[in-house]
Amino acid sequence: METALRKSVNDNLEDCQAWPQKSDRDPEGSTELEDAAQELRMILGADGYVVCRVNRFASSNSQRITVVLSSVDRQMRKTLATIGPAIEAHMEWSLLPFTWQGEEGAAASGPFVEELSVGDTSVAGVGFPVKLGIMGNGFALFFGSGLDLVGDRVVEFHRDTYRIMRELLTLDVQRISPHQNLNDRELQCLQLAADGHKSEAIAEELALSVHTVNAYLGFAATKLDAVNRIQAIAKAIRLGLIG
16 A cells, blocks of 8 residues: 555656745745645645654754744644654654544544554644655644545645655755765764764764764864864754754
């Protein structure tokens, strides 16, 4: 079932065009993506939405999920905090869309949809996980009860969620030059340094030599055009590369 959904989404992605990324009004290109997410929310009949990036190198739950786009109220933010770990666990083994229960019952039902087992949440909803390989991972949530996922709509929404996340991650990459992209080891070392670990502790954690750790941190600083480790960490956090 999941393989069929993934093939359908991928086939649709190959045929679709990217949304505009930049305009004179919005040089960073995010407004068009916010409009696209709002349009999906209205079509689905949801009360709010959130698009999040997942940082797999962050050391705590609060740092791993970063909100990129959102239109939510206090109860929806509280729900996100509650179900975040369950979403990450789901994404470890599945790319199927998912729903969860709220006080008013289930959010939606439809083909290719799993139900998450979560704690008490006041707001129900449906989520669409996204995995884009080296570009990164994320998900979109739409909050509300009785959302319409009949027919092929679940595939269409999953496809459009992929498009939004792909464009958001592309914008992130464009904020640093192509030759400045950090590799996994550099990101791991930066994340551990941001968590307050010294080079010796990072080396022990990653089973590397101190010299190698310092080299990775130096490469990361150079790629981020930072003058030292502290500035590199600050820039990486600002870009959403680490938590």
